[in-house]
Amino acid sequence: MKNFIGILKKGASAKNSLRSLLAVLLLTCGVHNAMALGLCDYPSTFGKVTIDRQITAIQSQPVGTVLASYTYNQRALLANNCGGQYKKNSFVNSSVYPGLSDGMTFNSGIEGVGIRVTIDALPVYSGFIDKTFEGDGTSPIYLSNVKVDFIKTGNIVPGNAISGNLAYVRMVDTAGEQMVFDVNIGTVVVKQASCEITGNSAIPVPMGIAKKEDFTGKNSTLKPVNVQIPLQCYADTTVNISFDAASTLALLI
Numbered sequence: 001m002k003n004f005i006g007i008l009k010k011g012a013s014a015k016n017s018l019r020s021l022l023a024v025l026l027l028t029c030g031v032h033n034a035m036a037l038g039l040c041d042y043p044s045t046f047g048k049v050t051i052d053r054q055i056t057a058i059q060s061q062p063v064g065t066v067l068a069s070y071t072y073n074q075r076a077l078l079a080n081n082c083g084g085q086y087k088k089n090s091f092v093n094s095s096v097y098p099g100l101s102d103g104m105t106f107n108s109g110i111e112g113v114g115i116r117v118t119i120d121a122l123p124v125y126s127g128f129i130d131k132t133f134e135g136d137g138t139s140p141i142y143l144s145n146v147k148v149d150f151i152k153t154g155n156i157v158p159g160n161a162i163s164g165n166l167a168y169v170r171m172v173d174t175a176g177e178q179m180v181f182d183v184n185i186g187t188v189v190v191k192q193a194s195c196e197i198t199g200n201s202a203i204p205v206p207m208g209i210a211k212k213e214d215f216t217g218k219n220s221t222l223k224p225v226n227v228q229i230p231l232q233c234y235a236d237t238t239v240n241i242s243f244d245a246a247s248t249l250a251l252l253i
Helices: 003-011 014-034
Strands: 037-043 047-057 066-072 074-081 079-090 113-119 131-136 140-142 144-151 162-174 176-190 196-198 231-233
Touching: 014 140, 037 162, 047 066, 047 131, 047 140, 047 144, 074 079, 074 162, 079 140, 113 162, 113 176, 140 162
Parallel strands: 047 176
Antiparallel strands: 037 079, 066 144, 074 140, 079 131, 079 162, 113 144, 162 176, 196 231
16 A cells, blocks of 8 residues: 555656556556466366268358268366366367368368367357356366368368367466367368269159050060159269169059
8 A cells, every 4th residue: 555655646747646546456457367267176187079070072062061060969077176267268270270261160171171160059269268257166167069060161172181189178277278178180081972963863754554465475575764864973983873673563454
């Protein structure tokens, strides 16, 4: 208090005194906030998920299509308990997976395929904003859900995604920061569908009406009916087609 009064006395004017007062208040608040964090008790090992997928992409799908998703729906222990305030945030490792234009889609390493990450129902970004929580000193702290979407961002060139640490969950207490959960990309391969049926995949084939007199004897057949398959294939694709049908009884008239 003596130092505070001294600062006021040294001010050359009321304006200077006011500035000094504000400086002291800001400094005091800063020290208070820095000391406000409590202490967390962490488990000896932390959770992680590793994504291994094979994805077949269709080139005609529009940009923004979710090509595949990985969902983790288990409770993972982040801390046994935290006494007092602590901070928690999630962020994507953008040094390995650079961000794209929207801020929440990241380059997978495969041209035309991006990655989005959601942890506990919140989108994860490259930067992070600490969220402060209050621990009661006895309750465990869990992570409940991780979702990773592979998004079409442009013309797809099949290939392998970059392997590595995709995202982290970080907690901060008075002892410092601690990484408490990892999301990793293992082996993710994107292939392109070589052919696709355009339109309805159920193709009607009008067989007409079969009459007894149309057959000439055992093993005789009727005139073949052409089947039109609206198939679109990509360049340099080798196509093998086979038909498989269940036996049915035919009514002859």
